[in-house]
Amino acid sequence: MDTALIFPIQQLPSAEGWLMRQTLPVIAYGDGSAVNADVIVGDEAAAKSIEARIAKWPQAALVLVQVLRINETLPAAQGLDVESLAYSTLQGGPEFASWRQAQQSDETWPDSEGDALLLHRDGARMTASLNRPELRNSISLPMRDAFIEALQVLEADESLQELHFDAVGACFSVGGELREFGSSPDPVTAHWVRTVHSPARLIDKLRERVSFYLHGACIGSGVELPAFASKVVAHSKSYFQLPELQLGLIPGAGGTVGIARRIGRQRTAWMVLSGRRINAQTALAWGLVDELRD
Template sequence: MPDTDSLILPLAEVPATADWLLQQPMPVIAVGAGAVANADVVVDSARAAQALAANIARQPAAALALVQVLRAVERLPLELALNVESLAYATLQGGAGHRAWLQARQAPPAPVAGGDGAAVQLSREGDVIYARLNRPRERNSMTVEMRDALVELLELVILDTSITRVELSAAGACFSVGGELREFGLATDTAEAHRIRSLCLPGRLLARCADRVHCFVHSACLGSGAEFPAFAGRVTAHPKSFFQLPELELGLIPGAGGCVSISRRIGRQRTAWMVLSGKRVTAATALGWGLVDAVAESVDLPV
């Protein structure tokens, strides 16, 4: 067993060989500025490194799975990369860290469904489909109901080549707060949960028609609410949008495709930093990193 849950090294002391990083059984944090390091994450100060190390120590299994997945998926085709993420996520669903989080909740898991109208509102004008996440009272959380509605939409887009563009946005105060936490724990068979993600992951389908999809996001984009739109060919963010990957606190890693979609936009080191730190990324930073493609107050959407 390693003596520590993470390894912190100055940039100058990080071995340059790629195989060295792959052999490390812990997250590797490089400290320094203005250089690329053969590490899982790079920070500019010892204080920042210690903050990450503290988070890693609270959820060492999830943190290790995260960096191992990120190391692997940058070398794999998208479909295989998504499979690797899902397998790691399934492992962590049965792990002690996630079980402790589930047990600390005051209420047992329960399905969350229903609202005014469809979970995803659809309209069509010519060859353009306008889709809007439509559970504002739940802050458009990614419930099973929402997942299934998105899968239905994207399967249609893939099959119907007369649809040349999809404009995806969300009703209410924010784009999406991500996975519906009240539903976490409903899937007690983690192997079956992996099979379901292999069949019904909205991000997997979005990736197949990405060149025809534009997402407009606003305010909170948390967890899968950031992971899912990152698959789109183009993402525009409202200036007050922010992006956050809080899964580590739950003993998990991004499981809606974010280890793939986000890392392919901003790189594995910045993705690792987002998860290990749990900090928010502003719209301006997201634009600079490439997590979004534009920042605008609004886009031309039907009322």
Template sequence: MIIGRIRRPAGIRIQGGRDPMAGPMHISVADLAGGAAAVPLFGPDGEVHDPLLIVDLESAAPPTVERAARQARSSDRLLVGLAKGEAHPELVRALDLTVAGPVGGAGRGTVAVADPQERVGLLYEAAERNPQATLVLRDVLRTTEGMPVPAALDVESYAYSTLLGGAEFARWLGTRGPRTLPPEAADPVLLVRDAGHLRITLNRPERRNAYGRQLRDALADALRLAVLDEEIGQVVLDGTGPAFCSGGDLAEFGTTPDLTTAHLVRTRAGAGRLIHQLRHRMEVHVHGSCVGAGAELPAFAGRIVARPDASFRLPEISMGLIPGAGGTVSIPRRIGRWRTLYIALSGGPLDAHAALAWGLIDEMAP
């Protein structure tokens, strides 16, 4: 299918080429202000081209910065700022993420790293591998930023169901190959009640407390108990074994009978809404690997205490998906949409020290 030829606006200077092997395409603030990011997203082959652009954040006159910010807010592409010094706050807020050197990164829209050039290259590669998931995540984070939590969870789930039917997830499923469904567990979740205190413990250590169907249902039942019983003044959630929660059980991915059922299960049978309802009464204690749902669900709670060995990771983009247990809603409300995007697109772990500095957790304790 031919979409049409790509024509860049007259006078726009674009560094780099259309070949992904040439690396990320850089544009200046002036380029952005002049419409460089507004070039059509689809190439003549009908495929997404240049899903991510790097904006070199050199100094510019205020009118140029204002025009660039307007263009950034309306762009269809993911725009990552590359800051060598102080960047204009309005433009940083309008971009999807800004990467800076070790002395930068003070604001929520910025991530400070040792080698910014190397890091934006990795983000670019992730976007090129899965452009559909990347752009859907970017749109969901922007769309739900100011929405009520229940409505935002619906938007996340609609987007997730869309990607379940996409080519990128199908490719990941093919690479993963067939898996045997996990066996049933006698007690996937343990409950201990002491007067007004309820402790809920994820109890599938042999599967690193993966958020599979049986554990999810048992956790949701326990949370509903706390929602209905107002005499329960404090709820503590933790997990047994070496990891708090390793995310969705990979053996169950792609097994829901249809996409509509998958949406209703995620939003009406999942734990995210319930933890949000209980947030003023709820504390989560995490340790070890907190992957996918293991990072997304705790972020709904009013307080998170992490052991020093805790690390947080959102790997869904590499699977052609976005976080689907509420992470596009819960995590941005703690650390902002910019750093949420960074964790998801980089796919790498965030250690407990960084999580504390960013506000993803509230306390680090043995």
């Protein structure tokens, strides 16, 4: 059974609206640009590599490109609704269930101590530092709630001109806390929680007063949330990755909106479908970050 359509870029249909009618991801390869592709790669070998990954997780891959196609024309708030609904759909599917079943482990995790975010105010600027270095600053439920509380302070206090996020430890964040994935009682409740308790919505609303400094690994929500801010600075040795496909999921912290708004839906699709890292220099060239600083 086919799981993707592959075209040389010169042979890709050009009719307006053609892509929205396709029920498989569309991969184009070669030089140039093309509206009617979900992802563009350099050559046929790269296209076949993407196709092979799609074949492993065809449901998540299809949902990803459908959401990116739709969200290209939607305001951020509505795009986040679409992303969350799609994410919940996949949480109820077999690809995510297979990943969860493979996660049986006896590994012990260090206990977290202290505040999930360290807050420091200096005049009109407040700094919020992710403070779970022993967990590589994975964004757990307490961390998400701390994000929201800091943003609510910014929203309520007009004397604050900037809320700046950075992180303690070796990296900014490796993304969502995997032990919590699928811990909601059901996919509908999970969608409700993502809607009502969404850092992405608040960052987008307050984006002109929010900035981030990223370093080390910036994975999943560790890059999805910063993408909504007006200013993102990264250390020159940072790297960025969206690994959700291999969990049978799509980005669920706003990546199909915030990242796509910065780098376009085709590059966003490439990051998810390939699962590959990009370095800080590529992130700057694409517009995922605004400045590099050591």
